[in-house]
Amino acid sequence: MTLEEVVGCNITDKRMETVGQALEELLVAAQRQDCLTVGVYESAKLMNVDPDSVVLCILATDEEDEDDIALQIHFTLIQAFCCDNDINILRVSGMRRLAQVLGEPSTADSNANEPKDLHCILVTNPHVDSLKCQALKEVGNYCEESRCKNQWVPYLALQER
DSSP states (O other): OOHHHHHHHHHHHHHHHHHHHHHHHHHHHHHHTTOEEESHHHHHHHHHHOGGGEEEEEEEEOGGGTTOHHHHHHHHHHHHHHHHTTOEEEEEEOHHHHHHHHTOOSSOOTTOOOOOOTTEEEEEOOSSGGGSSHHHHHHHHHHHHHHHTTOSSOEEEOOOO
C-alpha cells in the first residue's frame, strides 16, 4: 500500500465513523419527536401520501437479507421513488445495532411479539426545527458527496458497541 492509500483509508474510516454516529443521533432525535416511519410497507404508504415530508430514507440489510428477492425488489422501487423525489437515501448494514439504537428487540420476545421491520426507515420533517440539527446536516452532506462521486445510494456499516 502506498502512503496515499493508507492516509485515504484512515480518512474514509473516520468519515464513515462520524457519519455513523451522526445517523444514530439523528435516529434517536427523530424517534423522540415522532418523526420516524418504520417498515417497508409503512414507508411506501407515507411516501405515496406525503413524499415532501421525507428528508431521509434508510434501507437496512444484513448478509442474510441479500438473497431475499422480494426485499430487493422493494428496495429498488423505493430507491427509484426517492431519486425521483430528491429524497436522500442511505443503505446501511448492522440490523442488530439499528435495533439497539431504536430500542427495539432484534428477535421475538417472550410474548411472541415480532420485532419491527427495520429494513426501511424514513425520517420526516419535524414540526419544530430542533431536528434540523448537525446530525441531519452531516448525513445529508454524506449523501450529497456520494452522489457527486456517482454513488447514488451511499453505504454505511453501523458498528456494534
